[in-house]
Amino acid sequence: SQKIEQNSEALNIQEGKTATLTCNYTNYSPAYLQWYRQDPGRGPVFLLLIRENEKEKRKERLKVTFDTTLKQSLFHITASQPADSATYLCALVEGDYKLSFGAGTTVTVRA
Amino acid sequence: DGGITQSPKYLFRKEGQNVTLSCEQNLNHDAMYWYRQDPGQGLRLIYYSQIVNDFQKGDIAEGYSVSREKKESFPLTVTSAQKNPTAFYLCASSPKVQVLIGYTFGSGTRLTVV
Numbered sequence: 018s019q020k021i022e023q024n025s026e027a028l029n030i031q032e033g034k035t036a037t038l039t040c041n042y043t044n045y046s047p048a049y050l051q052w053y054r055q056d057p058g059r060g061p062v063f064l065l066l067i068r069e070n071e072k073e074k075r076k077e078r079l080k081v082t083f084d085t086t087l088k089q090s091l092f093h094i095t096a097s098q099p100a101d102s103a104t105y106l107c108a109l110v111e112g113d114y115k116l117s118f119g120a121g122t123t124v125t126v127r128a
Numbered sequence: 129d130g131g132i133t134q135s136p137k138y139l140f141r142k143e144g145q146n147v148t149l150s151c152e153q154n155l156n157h158d159a160m161y162w163y164r165q166d167p168g169q170g171l172r173l174i175y176y177s178q179i180v181n182d183f184q185k186g187d188i189a190e191g192y193s194v195s196r197e198k199k200e201s202f203p204l205t206v207t208s209a210q211k212n213p214t215a216f217y218l219c220a221s222s223p224k225v226q227v228l229i230g231y232t233f234g235s236g237t238r239l240t241v242v
Binding site: 021051053058059060061062063066106114115116117118119120121 | 132159163168169170171173176178218220222224228229230231232233234235236238
């Protein structure tokens, strides 16, 4: 299985600023990479998928990049809001079905 | 509404007991999964099943067992052989090829050994 590393420290940002989260992996580049949001005591919720041949993907205020040379994905939340406060997980797709997850980065947006 | 239901939300186990966590989905998904989440660690795969009556071990299957007798149901038993069972357990499901839409997760069961 892949070793997946996300920012270990929590991210505290002011409302309106951009939060940038990092996901690094160590082995082969996966064909797909996914990002999930997890609220305390809840299961993760799927946000975005990016393919290895896509450099960037956007969904509303979210932007994901995927650099297979650096073995890294960046996740940006622009114009952040307090409601964006949560833990964000990256996941690498292995085969058709199996996901390997990072430990997540907790984001707190201050009003 | 379609979704995944996990029960109970909280479960307490005495030393030496087996306990079973329930997971039911009405999404008509073929594949189902059990993950364990510990503080500061990523989700770790315990077992997964792609079709009824078939399942495979994940990365940390020791001390756990599952069954898949119905498409909708994938219960997980935490046996007394699991030495450190206190954790947050998450069940998920997906279509057989899930890459484009991700997993759908339940709300989790928090298991505590007392």
